[in-house]
Amino acid sequence: MNASKVYRCGRCQRRARRTLTGWNVTMRGGRPVGYLCPDCQTPDENAEAEINQATLTYLGAGADGRHRAVPKVSAS
Template sequence: MSRKKRPQNRIAKRLRCSRCGCFAPRDLTSKAAENWSGKWVEGRLAVIVCPPCQTPLENAEAAANEAEVTVRRAEGGTFLPDPVLCITGTTLENPGTVLYGRDHLQRIRTRGQAENLGLVSDLPLDTRCVPIVGGVMIYPPGR
């Protein structure tokens, strides 16, 4: 008997709305999940809110964040979620720049925490990395 593999975008434990307790869709990339909001704390999804429980301010914030990512992708960027550390150039010959995601950088400033980093290295020297809400946008040379 063979077992079907779960799609990679599904989670093992179902998430629930932090306010009313209703279950989030299993597939967080599905159409049913597109209006759910989440808040990341220290690199982990800490709060998830269903559409009926969201405040107007939360709706506006989510729309602004989505618009920023959409515009930056249209400009040729690739989004990497926080916590991430980008290193351009080579560490020995030309150190280039080091960049944390905006949320992670704020955590380092306020609490001195630098845990669970995803490292993106060996990027070409002319790669541009820009911190945005939730992570970093990476722009390859020539874009």
């Protein structure tokens, strides 16, 4: 987490402390546009995040600053 950037929940305005672990990040066009703390996430939003974590490999940001993910490859 960037020390100079303050991350706040888009619903309750709670600040993220030290890490975004458990927080959902809303991406548009590969760029983060919003954050949700664990307390504000709906069950559907939490399920979507779990599915994404299980099925995607996050590659991080490219030279253009956009974040990318690719499908995980199964071992079968």
